[in-house]
Amino acid sequence: GAVVSQHPSWVICKSGTSVKIECRSLDFQATTMFWYRQFPKQSLMLMATSNEGSKATYEQGVEKDKFLINHASLTLSTLTVTSAHPEDSSFYICSARWREDTQYFGPGTRLTVL
Amino acid sequence: KQEVTQIPAALSVPEGENLVLNCSFTDSAIYNLQWFRQDPGKGLTSLLLIQSSQREQTSGRLNASLDKSSGRSTLYIAASQPGDSATYLCAVPLGGGSGSRLTFGEGTQLTVNP
Numbered sequence: 297g298a299v300v301s302q303h304p305s306w307v308i309c310k311s312g313t314s315v316k317i318e319c320r321s322l323d324f325q326a327t328t329m330f331w332y333r334q335f336p337k338q339s340l341m342l343m344a345t346s347n348e349g350s351k352a353t354y355e356q357g358v359e360k361d362k363f364l365i366n367h368a369s370l371t372l373s374t375l376t377v378t379s380a381h382p383e384d385s386s387f388y389i390c391s392a393r394w395r396e397d398t399q400y401f402g403p404g405t406r407l408t409v410l
Numbered sequence: 411k412q413e414v415t416q417i418p419a420a421l422s423v424p425e426g427e428n429l430v431l432n433c434s435f436t437d438s439a440i441y442n443l444q445w446f447r448q449d450p451g452k453g454l455t456s457l458l459l460i461q462s463s464q465r466e467q468t469s470g471r472l473n474a475s476l477d478k479s480s481g482r483s484t485l486y487i488a489a490s491q492p493g494d495s496a497t498y499l500c501a502v503p504l505g506g507g508s509g510s511r512l513t514f515g516e517g518t519q520l521t522v523n524p
Contacts, residue, residue: 302453330511339499339514340454355511389453397442399512403453 298324300392302402309380310410317375317405319346319390325370326392330399331363334387346373380409412437416500416515423490424523431485431518433500438478441510445474445485446499448517454499458485490522 299322309315319329327348332340344365345353352365362384364376373392377384385408391399413436423429433443442461446454458467458474460483466475473486483500497517503510 339516340501340512342511342513345511387451391454393510396510397459401446401454401456404451406451 298394298400300400300402302405306406308408311381312379314376314378315380317388319373319402321371321392324394328393329373330391331375332389382409385409412513414513414515416518420519422521427490428488431498433483433515435481435502438481440502443476443483444501448497492522492524494522
């Protein structure tokens with residue numbers, strides 16, 4: 297299957313700082329990528345749909361000013377957690393759509409906010 | 411609103427046992443249903459995808475069934491092995507194929523004891 301990478305795999309930051317997470321489709325172009333977050337012992341919750349060349353579409357309850365998404369190229373989407381707080385600590389997973397019925401998931405990024 | 415539920419939340423079995431994981435969804439108008447595996451601190455690995463027109467799909471020791479009318483799917487694992495220990499998630503697309511936004515169940519954490 298196709299490969300999706302995320303960078304960094306884990307990050308620790310101080311409260312109030314901003315953190316950028318990258319999601320890359322390594323061997324295919326993805327006009328659409330998705331960002332999910334996962335709290336311990338819980339399932340994945342969709343945060344937003346990232347569309348290349350246009351604004352992201354956020355799910356209800358997700359603060360768009362706090363979770364900035366940029367999909368500047370067909371192989372890269374970035375999620376920036378602005379002014380991070382401890383409650384933002386979570387596992388963030390991206391996926392990239394390859395075709396209508398297929399999306400590939402990245403390995404995830406563990407964010408810890410102190 | 412589509413809701414996906416998985417039972418049991420956790421399951422511990424001795425090696426060699428056959429087991430069944432359950433997934434139910436509230437809106438039966440699904441395009442397909444997908445089963446994933448997630449190892450601790452890792453991303454998702456797709457196991458099986460069942461289209462709405464199909465009743466079951468098989469891959470090795472795994473067999474997934476789908477009953478749209480009752481809103482249920484099961485994942486059957488034959489002759490379980492310690493390497494099968496992981497969290498198993500089912501997911502349905504919110505619209506269109508599996509390249510669309512996905513709604514996940516809470517997952518079943520499986521432990522296979524040697």
